[in-house]
Amino acid sequence: MNQKHVYILAMAGIITLAIVFLRLSNCVPLPAVFIDRTQSMHSPQPAPQKPSEEYETDIQIENMEQINLLGKTCSLTTSTDPEDVFRYMDTITIRCNTPIMAGGVIMKDEPYIKNEKWVCLDKKYKIVPGNCTIYSFGISSDWSFDDDMDQLFNCKVYCFDHTIHQRDHERSKNIKFFDTGISSVKRNKVDRYINILKRLGHENTTIDYLKMDVEGAELQFFEDVFTRTPEVLNNIKQIGMEVHPSRNKNYMRRYMRYFQLLDCLGFKLMFSQMLDINRLLYKSNGETRSCCYELMWARDREW
Structure with missing residues (x-):
């Protein structure tokens, strides 16, 4: 046996002893010593596994945005979850001690009344009968709110609707009607809120x-006033508002x-009600939703 053969046998013995020692000590499993030569450091790496749709729905990515508005810094959350709108509408943030219902149309089926509005007569709002001004956009065939604010409170009521084919007229001593609708632009029979204020x-x-x-x-009303004339x-x-x-x-999101x-x-949310009429309802994420909700905000300050 020459020197070369002795060297090979010696190296084989050393390797065998090393493998036996590692397996017996259980420190490093044998498969770990294999190296996949099909991939190098520069080989393309496998694409990360895409989360399931369920996971993407549960995890919402939110971004914060700051806007300066009328001297205030408004911090807004831009959410990818449409359910945030419903959560907002379910959360009343201010209480009224003296609420009254104005208007409303009686129906023969549940909920038995619709289109009613709620007005808060707490002292700090100073809504004084005989010295109050009401703007009412959207009449259709229901004048109940406008008539109540006239007859019960002797308010000056200015009504607007361009869809009911009526000319400008006075419905009563206190109620004036205008064949004009609300929009973010002036065209045809619609106009911006600021222009209507100026007109009157x-x-x-x-x-x-x-x-x-x-x-x-x-x-469109919100878009116009928040981006161009928030002072109104x-x-x-x-x-x-419905x-x-x-x-x-x-x-x-809007x-x-x-x-x-x-x-x-x-403006704090004081009243919120879903229009619970069967033909208007639908299911969303297991919850019953409606196409229409009645909301009322009051500006929380002494007037």
Whole structure:
């Protein structure tokens, strides 16, 4: 046996002893010594596994945005979860000690009344009969709110609707109707809120109650006032509005944005009610939802 063979046998013995020692000590499992030569440091790495759809739905990514509005810094949460709108509407943030219902249409089936609005007569809002101004957008065939604010409170009521084919007229001594709708632009028979105020000489007038039931055009109203004339909100005490949540995520993000801006300016949610009519209901994430919700905000300050 030559020297070369002795060397090979010696190395084989050393390797065998090393493997036996490692397996007996259980420190390093034998498979760990194998190296996959098919991949190098520069080989493309496997793509990370995509989370399941269920996981993506449960984990919501939120971004914060800050906006300066009327001297206030408003911190907004931009959420990917449309359910945030419903959670917002379910959370009353201010209480009224003296609520009254104005208007409403009686029905033969549940919920037996619809289109009612709620007005808060707490002293700090100073809604004084005979010295109050009401703006009412969206009439259709229901004048009940406007008539109540006239007959019960002797308020000046300014009504607007471009869809009912009526000319400008006076319904009563206190109620004036205009063949005009609300929008974010002036065209045809619709106009911006600021232009309507100017037309009636109310730029600096306190609006005791702004009622709006305009089948989705409230988004245009919000877009206009928040981006161009937020100062007009300073003169509004309370807002009663029918809102129309959608299954469209973009619409829901817009609603959530505007709701947060209202809150930043001191408008607190005082009343919230789902329009519980069977033909308007649908299921979303296991919850019963409606196309329409009645909301009322009051600006939380002494007037």
